[in-house]
Amino acid sequence: TMYFDKDASVTDIAGETVAVIGYGIQGRAFAANLRDSGVPVVIGNRDDEYRPDAVADGFDTRSIAEAAAAASIVILLIPDEAHPAVFSADLAPNLRDGDLFLLAHGFSLRFDRVDPAPGLDVALLAPKMFGRPIRRRYLDGSGVLAFVDVVRDATGRALARTLGVAAAVGFTRYGVLPVSTATETELDLFQEQFLTPLLLDSVRVAFEVLVEQGCDPVAALLDMHASGEMAEMMVEAATIGLYEVIEQQGSPTCRFGVQRQLGTLLGEDVRERGRAILAGIRDGSFLTALEREAAADYPSLERYREDYRSAPLTRAHEEYRAVLRSA
Ligand code: NDP
Incomplete structure (x- = not known):
């Protein structure tokens, strides 16, 4: 209830x-x-x-x-x-x-x-x-x-x-x-450590494949992410259902293309990583790592910030924001 x-x-x-x-x-x-x-x-x-x-x-x-x-x-x-x-x-x-x-x-x-x-x-x-x-x-x-x-x-x-x-x-x-408190803790940490990185990395990988294959970075960024279309899809999906939104809003071309690849892109290795991440949450390994990181004043957070700031996707986003500002 x-x-x-x-x-x-x-x-x-x-x-x-x-x-x-x-x-x-x-x-x-x-x-x-x-x-x-x-x-x-x-x-x-x-x-x-x-x-x-x-x-x-x-x-x-x-x-x-x-x-x-x-x-x-x-x-x-x-x-x-x-x-x-x-x-x-x-x-x-x-x-x-x-x-x-x-x-x-x-x-x-x-x-x-x-x-x-x-x-x-x-x-x-x-x-x-x-x-x-x-x-x-x-x-x-x-x-x-x-x-x-x-x-x-x-x-x-x-x-x-x-x-x-x-x-x-x-x-x-x-x-x-x-x-239960134990479940809330596990769900929250699992979302942060498995689902969120999967979502962020899937946008990045899609962007990188396109740019590597000659697409314009800003156009790729907009279509994969910055138009907000994918975000809107997830918002609608949260209410009507994960697959239902494609059913209701996708053209036949879209639906055919989606269903053809669904289930083929994330292999058993990704599930295995998910299980390992959950195990690391449950047995306290993540806790130990976090406390060590905090005690050293977050050195890996600092490194990651530098990495993503210089990443091609971030640069494309800055370019796009500059275009908006000058408009
Ligand atoms: P924040 O990082 O936004 O907390 C910042 C606040 O904590 C500031 O008031 C800061 O004060 C104070 N603070 C930071 N370090 C210390 C310290 N060592 N001693 C005393 N005060 C300190 O935290 P969140 O709001 O993100 O998280 C708060 C709680 O809510 C956590 O338990 C988190 O798990 C939970 N939560 C967070 C969610 C989120 O979306 N962020 C979602 C659901 C739950 P100052 O810098 O002025 O010292």
């Missing part, structure tokens, strides 16, 4: 103040939606890059420890690798019995990176969307999907309170699906 607006109410968190810890991709969207739903919000952010944004947006902005102390619901919205240190130094000492501690991704619970005290309500409320649409769709009256899992119910009201937050952020407009 899924929870919708009729199953949740902001009145279940009436009189409570919510501390949004971190004012980044998720924090900013959560905070704005909570405030517009009439929920008292305090932002906790260290005195760093994002703090001025929270202040400029008119929020009561404090240190992480002070924000946690001022609230009875605390949502931790900083990068997962930073959770252990911030949780033990700033949150644990300021959470009181009966407070609700929320995470937006199961990672730190699944891998025991935080250890909330027994008197706390603990739940996962995981948006299945990045930050901007969470805000945009709240404003247009819709919402985005979230997963929920009550990990500990100390007060007997953990689910009602979590759904109260979900309603205030707009998740129950779309639907909130109960999913």
Whole structure:
């Protein structure tokens, strides 16, 4: 069963103040939606890059420890690798019995990176969307999907309170699906580590084959990607079905061409990679690699940034944007 607006109410968190810890991709969207739903919000952010944004947006902005102390619901919205240190130094000492501690991704619970005290309500409320649409769709009256899992119910009201937050952020407009923390963690990491690279690389490979065979880079980029046609196809497909969109919108030439290659391009080796990636998520190898990367201040992220900035596809996109700007 899924929870919708009729199953949740902001009145279940009436009189409570919510501390949004971190004012980044998720924090900013959560905070704005909570405030517009009439929920008292305090932002906790260290005195760093994002703090001025929270202040400029008119929020009561404090240190992480002070924000946690001022609230009875605390949502931790900083990068997962930073959770252990911030949780033990700033949150644990300021959470009181009966407070609700929320995470937006199961990672730190699944891998025991935080250890909330027994008197706390603990739940996962995981948006299945990045930050901007969470805000945009709240404003247009819709919402985005979230997963929920009550990990500990100390007060007997953990689910009602979590759904109260979900309603205030707009998740129950779309639907909130109960999913175990372990499953949410695996799904999220698998999407990032298998599906997302497959999608990005398939665009890049298509582009590179065309350019190598003499096609104009900007025309290739537009047709494969930058026109938004493929993105639109996936958006429609998300509603009516992955194959249905080709059925309904494709010409016979298109349908014939698509069905002729479907199932032939990704071999058993790709599935095998998928299984290995999932195994590495489950057995903690990915966790170890991530923590090592974070401890060294993200050297491979830096390398990858340099690589993609100088890639032919990125250059073609810059060329195209320059054309648009000059128009
Ligand atoms: P961001 O990278 O946008 O977080 C940035 C915020 O975290 C800023 O406020 C920043 O403050 C603060 N921050 C960063 N490092 C530290 C640190 N070491 N100590 C204290 N504060 C720190 O994170 P996201 O919004 O992407 O992710 C937040 C949570 O939401 C994560 O658990 C993530 O898994 C989950 N999530 C994210 C989704 C997404 O689309 N991004 C989707 C669903 C869930 P400053 O720089 O000012 O110090």
